[in-house]
Amino acid sequence: MTQPALLRVENLRLAYRTGRGVVRAVDGVDFDLRRGEALVLLGESGCGKSSLAKALLRLLPRNVQAHEGRVWLDDTDILALPEERFRRDVQWLRISMVMQAAMNALNPVVRVGEQVAEPLMVHRGWSRAKAMERAAEVFALVGVSTDFLGRYPFELSGGMRQRVVLAMSLVTEPDLVILDEPTSALDVLTQAGIMNVLKRIKRELNTSFILITHDVSTSSEIADRVALMYAGQIVELADARHFFTEPAHPYSQMLMASVPRLHQPDPPQHIPGQPPDLLDPPAGCRYAPRCPKRFGRCDEMPDSITVGERHHVRCWLHGAGP
Amino acid sequence: MNRDTTAETLLEARDLHTWFELRQWGFLRAGHVRAVDGVNFALRRGEAVAFVGESGCGKSSLARTLLGLHRPTRGEVVFEGGHLEALDKRGLKTYRARVGYVQQDPYGALPPFMDVGRILSEPLIIHGVRDRETRQARVRAALEEVRLTPAESYLSKFPHQLSGGQQQRVVIARALVLEPSMIIADEPVSMLDASVRVEILRLLRNIQVERGLTLAFITHDLSTVRHFAERIFVMYGGRIVEQAEVNELLDHPQHPYTQALLAAIPDPDPDNADREHAVPGGEPPSLANPPPGCRFHPRCPEAMAGLCDRDEPPDFEPRPVHLSACWLHR
Ligand SMILES: Nc1ncnc2c1ncn2[C@@H]1O[C@H](COP(=O)(O)OP(=O)(O)OP(=O)(O)O)[C@@H](O)[C@H]1O
Ligand SMILES: Nc1ncnc2c1ncn2[C@@H]1O[C@H](COP(=O)(O)OP(=O)(O)OP(=O)(O)O)[C@@H](O)[C@H]1O
Ligand SMILES: [Mg+2]
Ligand SMILES: [Mg+2]
Numbered sequence: 331m332t333q334p335a336l337l338r339v340e341n342l343r344l345a346y347r348t349g350r351g352v353v354r355a356v357d358g359v360d361f362d363l364r365r366g367e368a369l370v371l372l373g374e375s376g377c378g379k380s381s382l383a384k385a386l387l388r389l390l391p392r393n394v395q396a397h398e399g400r401v402w403l404d405d406t407d408i409l410a411l412p413e414e415r416f417r418r419d420v421q422w423l424r425i426s427m428v429m430q431a432a433m434n435a436l437n438p439v440v441r442v443g444e445q446v447a448e449p450l451m452v453h454r455g456w457s458r459a460k461a462m463e464r465a466a467e468v469f470a471l472v473g474v475s476t477d478f479l480g481r482y483p484f485e486l487s488g489g490m491r492q493r494v495v496l497a498m499s500l501v502t503e504p505d506l507v508i509l510d511e512p513t514s515a516l517d518v519l520t521q522a523g524i525m526n527v528l529k530r531i532k533r534e535l536n537t538s539f540i541l542i543t544h545d546v547s548t549s550s551e552i553a554d555r556v557a558l559m560y561a562g563q564i565v566e567l568a569d570a571r572h573f574f575t576e577p578a579h580p581y582s583q584m585l586m587a588s589v590p591r592l593h594q595p596d597p598p599q600h601i602p603g604q605p606p607d608l609l610d611p612p613a614g615c616r617y618a619p620r621c622p623k624r625f626g627r628c629d630e631m632p633d634s635i636t637v638g639e640r641h642h643v644r645c646w647l648h649g650a651g652p
Numbered sequence: 653m654n655r656d657t658t659a660e661t662l663l664e665a666r667d668l669h670t671w672f673e674l675r676q677w678g679f680l681r682a683g684h685v686r687a688v689d690g691v692n693f694a695l696r697r698g699e700a701v702a703f704v705g706e707s708g709c710g711k712s713s714l715a716r717t718l719l720g721l722h723r724p725t726r727g728e729v730v731f732e733g734g735h736l737e738a739l740d741k742r743g744l745k746t747y748r749a750r751v752g753y754v755q756q757d758p759y760g761a762l763p764p765f766m767d768v769g770r771i772l773s774e775p776l777i778i779h780g781v782r783d784r785e786t787r788q789a790r791v792r793a794a795l796e797e798v799r800l801t802p803a804e805s806y807l808s809k810f811p812h813q814l815s816g817g818q819q820q821r822v823v824i825a826r827a828l829v830l831e832p833s834m835i836i837a838d839e840p841v842s843m844l845d846a847s848v849r850v851e852i853l854r855l856l857r858n859i860q861v862e863r864g865l866t867l868a869f870i871t872h873d874l875s876t877v878r879h880f881a882e883r884i885f886v887m888y889g890g891r892i893v894e895q896a897e898v899n900e901l902l903d904h905p906q907h908p909y910t911q912a913l914l915a916a917i918p919d920p921d922p923d924n925a926d927r928e929h930a931v932p933g934g935e936p937p938s939l940a941n942p943p944p945g946c947r948f949h950p951r952c953p954e955a956m957a958g959l960c961d962r963d964e965p966p967d968f969e970p971r972p973v974h975l976s977a978c979w980l981h982r
Contacts, residue, residue, distance in 0.1 A: 374847070375816065375844075490935075518913060518917055519913065519931055522916035523929075529925070544846065546846065550918060551918055551924045551925060570922045574921065575922065588850055590850070592914065592917050593902070
């Protein structure tokens with residue numbers, strides 16, 4: 331039985347205006363996500379991961395040149411909603427987000443318990459007492475002692491602060507939580523602890539996640555689905571098992587070979603070359619200049635080719651004849 | 653300087669302590685942060701070692717103490733048989749030319765208003781290389797060594813015109829330009845993408861082998877150390893709790909902290925999503941007020957009441973040339 335998607339993204343685009351030209355940070359992205367599913371968005375620094383998240387949540391800087399496409403949340407195109415309806419009905423209540431480096435953006439002069447309770451007072455109109463009670467529950471859920479409700483951010487360690495921003499994103503019980511690099515600044519033990527929390531929440535509350543990271547190993551802790559981005563596009567979208575064991579795109583294959591493994595005898599490989607300048611990407615396949623398997627047809631932009639159930643690859647190696 | 657170490661040993665830390673004063677309201681003394689709290693080791697000439705441990709365990713403080721940037725509260729650093737303590741200003745300057753430093757945070761490491769040529773000439777000027785042509789030749793050699801070639805095309809570039817990986821190569825070139833006999837690299841790759849990380853670590857390792865340099869690098873990424881170091885020191889709460897040759901330590905970890913650390917490192921395995929890690933609860937110890945006994949005991953699954961919470965464990969040798977500071981080995 332195929333489940334209906336919670337989220338369906340169609341041809342999403344986000345471009346920035348800059349002094350040197352237009353940067354196409356998100357350049358025609360499609361994917362879907364089911365309830366209770368976790369999609370991991372992987373990709374090198376600068377490939378457009380944070381921009382994609384911001385495009386979904388309509389958190390746009392002033393220099394946006396284009397923001398297009400459709401984002402269906404159940405049956406509503408949330409990009410077409412009037413701004414104030416989106417902020418009132420969708421943000422926080424249905425989709426929440428932990429921004430990159432959010433743990434350093436907590437308000438330094440407000441106690442963390444209050445900060446976690448705030449979305450409930452603002453968006454649900456709850457009383458302070460009721461919101462604080464719920465905040466205490468969520469603290470317990472993410473593994474922070476409720477003794478910490480009355481503390482200020484500077485009194486908490488990095489790992490604790492990251493749990494607090496996670497609590498903030500969960501307090502309204504949204505259907506979808508977007509996490510942008512939630513653990514990359516933390517050490518392995520703290521990281522493992524936070525991944526445990528995410529797994530538990532996913533299992534117990536059936537929450538959907540989009541987790542953005544460039545750490546492939548950590549991403550395998552929660553991924554049901556993997557989307558690999560390269561220069562503003564998704565080059566492979568697959569079930570996690572497929573992606574981690576038999577990736578189809580040459581870039582995915584090289585990425586997997588570059589991942590260090592604790593007990594492997596050979597050193598990991600690196601990917602020679604650099605990603606293209608998003609101001610002026612190559613006209614054909616964007617990975618072609620670095621790709622050991624490129625051939626004549628790669629001068630043309632590859633379509634997103636379906637190679638299996640819910641498995642799509644932007645690479646001519648998987649295309650039907652010329 | 654009195655020579656009192658074996659010829660093989662390049663650098664030695666003896667009972668090293670670096671404490672920072674904690675002040676309240678800016679003036680009242682409120683105790684100390686014991687960032688480095690009794691560290692002993694000896695590095696052999698030409699070897700590559702890694703210091704690993706959680707954030708805040710004192711790795712950078714140790715590095716900066718070895719470099720003479722912090723004065724130890726107690727204990728000493730001995731380099732080529734000479735005591736760092738005994739060096740005057742000029743001696744310290746010579747020492748810093750012998751020991752290159754790649755500091756944590758590559759993005760803050762390069763001055764934004766200087767071009768690469770200037771960034772690399774600066775240390776030579778400071779250390780009295782007067783001849784312009786000699787300077788240029790050494791700058792070029794350093795750029796070639798970090799594979800920024802042709803060197804000419806990088807000399808006039810500013811940091812913002814370089815990728816993160818290229819910037820980090822410049823930082824390494826700057827550490828090499830004085831032709832040091834040792835390099836201390838503090839998390840040289842933690843800010844970079846995985847594939848670039850591997851590239852930079854390899855580069856460092858190749859230079860170290862070719863030049864016969866001693867390399868001490870600090871990292872919290874245990875999954876790469878096997879390929880880039882010969883020995884590992886595991887730090888916890890300002891101390892070294894375990895040390896051994898790299899394969900020995902990764903394949904037979906002895907200290908419960910090291911075991912927890914290794915167990916928390918995932919491989920990219922789709923089955924990870926179906927299981928939870930056994931993570932020791934609690935937080936790393938406060939270095940201002942460390943727990944009595946073994947510093948890991950409040951989080952240790954094997955802590956023995958009446959012993960681990962009372963007495964500090966000394967170094968045991970549970971396997972040959974493999975030291976672990978844990979009462980389990982007694
Ligand atoms: N407001 C902006 N104006 C102009 N360019 C921008 C803006 N924000 C991001 N960019 C550019 O868009 C591209 C994608 O940036 P984005 O932050 O989405 O990447 P990312 O994949 O999240 O990278 P990282 O892993 O480093 O966080 C980059 O080239 C970046 O420089
Ligand atoms: N100059 C200083 N004055 C006071 N305290 C300091 C100073 N430098 C470091 N500390 C403290 O000493 C302890 C150890 O810090 P250090 O930077 O050495 O840790 P680290 O292991 O390098 O951590 P990370 O992995 O986060 O870089 C921390 O508690 C830190 O706050
Ligand atoms: Mg980002
Ligand atoms: Mg440090």
